[in-house]
Amino acid sequence: MSIALPATARPGDGLAEMDELTSKLTDLYQQHYKQLLRIAALLVDERAAAEDVVQEAYLRVFNSRTRLQDPDKALAFLRTAVVNGARSALRKRAVFRRYRAQLATDEHAPDDNGRGMDRMVLAQALNELPRRQREAVVLRYYADLSESRTAEVMGCSPGTVKSYCSRGVSKLSALLGERV
Structure with missing residues (x-):
């Protein structure tokens, strides 16, 4: 997927540069999605949770793109965001496990994907x-x-x-x- 410049973007107005960065981040996401997903899957051991971690990490980097001083470091920021997202998912999972007995939920069979x-x-x-x-x-x-x-x-x-x-x-x- 490629993002085209809006019709109102003109060189020097900042929008053209922003759209170029947006395009670079989109390309970066597409090129490294599988690797980032594998990293997250190994850390959280659930594919669905791993997909959520990677997507949320990308959104975090994408939403803070205006603060990204060196676009060449975007992949490093994205990896860091994936690891931090996995940590957060594991913390949430630990809290759920701690209180699971108090919740009236049915046990599900393990997911064999x-x-x-x-x-x-x-x-x-x-x-x-x-x-x-x-x-x-x-x-x-x-x-x-x-x-x-x-x-x-x-x-x-x-x-x-x-x-x-x-x-x-x-x-x-x-x-x-x-x-x-």
């Missing part, structure tokens, strides 16, 4: 990791971000990322046996 057994096993093992370790492992090894980029997204130092990854991989190895 075609994921393979290995993915389910990995997702379950990832859920056993502490939140920060899970984020570091997903960003570092699945999203294939560098240690410094992972640290930037997580808001910590590269040494902390190394520590989280080392501990996370060790725990995954223990949980999955020889599969890691």
Whole structure:
């Protein structure tokens, strides 16, 4: 989807530049949607929740595009927004679980949306990791971000990322046996 300039946009009035940024953000979303969705899915372990996280993250970045000083950093902001959105979704899920017994809801069968057994096993093992370790492992090894980029997204130092990854991989190895 491409966004055309409005008929009233003229060079130098600010609207043309805004529409160019809007177009760049739209292209960025389309190019990286699948990767961002996979990151979110590994962090929250529910496809529907992951889709919501990615869409809300994009809307956050898009709505604050006027404050985006360096458009080349939009992807980094988008990744950070996805991780923060996943954190928020997990917090909401934890509150729901805490109060679930008080709510009179029916239990639903687990959703089998075609994921393979290995993915389910990995997702379950990832859920056993502490939140920060899970984020570091997903960003570092699945999203294939560098240690410094992972640290930037997580808001910590590269040494902390190394520590989280080392501990996370060790725990995954223990949980999955020889599969890691």
